[in-house]
Amino acid sequence: MSDGPSRFSDSQTSASASARAHGSTDASGGVVPSPRRSWEFARVDLLRGYRWVRYQDFWLAFTALVGILGAFFLWQTFDAARAVGSEVAAGAALPSWMVTATGVLWLFLTILLVTDALGSNGDLDNDGQYLTLCPAADVVGGLLLAAASKFSVYTLGPGLAAGAGLAAGTGSLRPLLGVGAAAVVIPATAAAVGYPIGFALKGFIRRSGNLGRITTVLGGGIGLAYVTLAVTGELLTLVERLEPVVQSAPLAWFGHLALATIPDAGVDVTGALVLLGFTPVIVVGGTVVAVPAARYAWLADATHSGDDETELVAPPESRLDAALDTICRAPATLGIASTTLRRAVRSPFQFVFVAPPLLAAIVFVEGVVTTGSVPWYVPWFVVWYGAWAGGAVLPLNPLGNQGSMLPTLLTAPAHARHVVHGNVVAATLVCAPPTAGLAVGAGYLAGSSPPVLVALGGASVTAVTGSALVATGIGSVFPRFEAVSLDGSRQAVPPSKRAYGLFSVTLSLVVIAVAFVADATARTIGAVLLSQWLPFGIDVDSGTLATLGWAVVVGGALSIPVAYRTAVRRIETYRVQ
Numbered sequence: 001m002s003d004g005p006s007r008f009s010d011s012q013t014s015a016s017a018s019a020r021a022h023g024s025t026d027a028s029g030g031v032v033p034s035p036r037r038s039w040e041f042a043r044v045d046l047l048r049g050y051r052w053v054r055y056q057d058f059w060l061a062f063t064a065l066v067g068i069l070g071a072f073f074l075w076q077t078f079d080a081a082r083a084v085g086s087e088v089a090a091g092a093a094l095p096s097w098m099v100t101a102t103g104v105l106w107l108f109l110t111i112l113l114v115t116d117a118l119g120s121n122g123d124l125d126n127d128g129q130y131l132t133l134c135p136a137a138d139v140v141g142g143l144l145l146a147a148a149s150k151f152s153v154y155t156l157g158p159g160l161a162a163g164a165g166l167a168a169g170t171g172s173l174r175p176l177l178g179v180g181a182a183a184v185v186i187p188a189t190a191a192a193v194g195y196p197i198g199f200a201l202k203g204f205i206r207r208s209g210n211l212g213r214i215t216t217v218l219g220g221g222i223g224l225a226y227v228t229l230a231v232t233g234e235l236l237t238l239v240e241r242l243e244p245v246v247q248s249a250p251l252a253w254f255g256h257l258a259l260a261t262i263p264d265a266g267v268d269v270t271g272a273l274v275l276l277g278f279t280p281v282i283v284v285g286g287t288v289v290a291v292p293a294a295r296y297a298w299l300a301d302a303t304h305s306g307d308d309e310t311e312l313v314a315p316p317e318s319r320l321d322a323a324l325d326t327i328c329r330a331p332a333t334l335g336i337a338s339t340t341l342r343r344a345v346r347s348p349f350q351f352v353f354v355a356p357p358l359l360a361a362i363v364f365v366e367g368v369v370t371t372g373s374v375p376w377y378v379p380w381f382v383v384w385y386g387a388w389a390g391g392a393v394l395p396l397n398p399l400g401n402q403g404s405m406l407p408t409l410l411t412a413p414a415h416a417r418h419v420v421h422g423n424v425v426a427a428t429l430v431c432a433p434p435t436a437g438l439a440v441g442a443g444y445l446a447g448s449s450p451p452v453l454v455a456l457g458g459a460s461v462t463a464v465t466g467s468a469l470v471a472t473g474i475g476s477v478f479p480r481f482e483a484v485s486l487d488g489s490r491q492a493v494p495p496s497k498r499a500y501g502l503f504s505v506t507l508s509l510v511v512i513a514v515a516f517v518a519d520a521t522a523r524t525i526g527a528v529l530l531s532q533w534l535p536f537g538i539d540v541d542s543g544t545l546a547t548l549g550w551a552v553v554v555g556g557a558l559s560i561p562v563a564y565r566t567a568v569r570r571i572e573t574y575r576v577q
Contacts, residue, residue: 041142085169117198192286336422386435
């Protein structure tokens with residue numbers, strides 16, 4: 001008897017949700033959110049985000065890294081603003097680049113917020129059940145408020161540093177007022193403009209089968225274009241070309257607002273006042289426009305769900321298996337390698353965990369572009385990174401990567417050696433060719449001798465294959481099964497911290513030893529650095545480093561069969577708890 005009222009209640013709730021999603025039950029026409037409900041939604045969303053990050057070790061480490069870099073950036077901002085404040089106090093005019101920087105910051109935040117709305121942060125959690133609790137307008141208002149609060153980190157920190165620097169330079173606290181106002185207005189208006197655009201694009205993409213299939217490719221292309229602009233210096237060229245736009249109204253008003261309260265700066269406050277007057281209009285208008293745009297995106301959720309399921313259960317292409325058949329002798333090895341590669345393609349988020357060292361690669365590429373020369377150590381960095389990525393992205397967690405299929409794998413007819421062979425084949429196919437090509441190319445540009453180029457090519461393939469074997473052994477001893485959330489809806493299982501640390505140290509020592517053995521320049525520089533760093537006045541010459549390098553290389557070679565036997569024995573004897 002209790003089931004009848006429950007079903008009626010569920011039906012009534014679903015009908016109410018559908019009506020609210022179409023805006024038919026809102027007293028204000030379904031487009032104006034309630035400030036109180038939106039505030040509560042934003043508060044809960046930010047609290048959930050804080051709790052989520054607190055238990056994500058990957059994001060905590062990334063946040064710590066960004067915090068270190070951010071502290072340096074904030075100090076540079078404070079120092080530059082203090083210098084400008086001192087010049088203004090001495091009677092100089094404000095530099096035009098400050099207005100340009102403020103306008104570019106608003107454009108940058110707006111683009112970020114468009115992508116934020118396009119991503120999972122612009123979706124509804126719990127299959128849209130929020131709409132059973134409050135109207136869609138209130139949900140949209142909460143999303144915009146939460147987004148503006150989160151992205152204000154780009155303005156509040158730098159704004160405080162810039163305001164403090166201007167105050168220190170001018171000897172007055174008045175600059176903090178203008179900079180503080182701009183730090184609040186910029187993310188608020190950027191969210192009001194960016195989120196409606198993001199919602200509209202999301203709905204359009206979801207209604208287009210072709211765009212939906214290539215969204216990941218488009219996102220990767222945009223990211224690659226941004227990195228290319230950054231490392232080649234063309235990003236500054238682009239900013240220079242945008243300067244006439246950001247120096248004109250209305251974008252220039254953000255800079256005028258930030259600088260309006262600097263004493264004796266001579267800033268035209270008309271634009272600042274107009275911006276302050278129009279900010280509530282922009283925020284409310286953008287929120288009102290975002291409501292139908294969000295409905296347009298959310299109601300398209302189910303359009304391609306059937307297609308997605310069809311894609312997931314569709315039979316795989318046979319070209320990959322045909323290519324692997326020429327490499328893998330055992331069918332079980334072929335199956336493991338094929339499954340591992342397909343899993344990496346269908347869920348590429350595992351590659352996120354090997355991306356941080358690429359920050360150093362950006363510095364290398366920028367140096368190459370600006371100086372026109374390649375340092376001697378860049379090819380060896382390529383070898384190290386290719387071998388490290390080849391081991392860390394696939395084989396370093398052979399048990400944890402299986403997910404719910406682990407019991408099936410452990411009870412399958414395939415032997416543990418087939419699991420090891422399949423992981424090594426997959427990692428080598430993915431990483432060895434690009435590593436060898438980039439290493440030899442970088443060595444040629446660096447002016448390396450032919451023997452060194454041959455050593456780079458051979459070391460690349462050998463290092464990737466050997467690192468994959470070593471990674472499988474280490475990862476099988478220290479598996480990890482807990483997933484890490486990359487955002488609100490996507491998860492991946494990274495290797496354990498112990499496996500990461502042990503594997504990274506081992507591989508780094510071996511690659512450095514190979515560099516000492518094969519490259520005289522590496523031995524010379526290594527001897528100078530070690531002689532400076534070692535205590536008790538110990539001096540190391542190039543011959544000693546060559547001997548030590550050979551010892552480490554031989555030890556690394558001997559560790560490969562040990563790691564192989566360890567992985568096989570560990571996988572064969574592993575039992576699901």
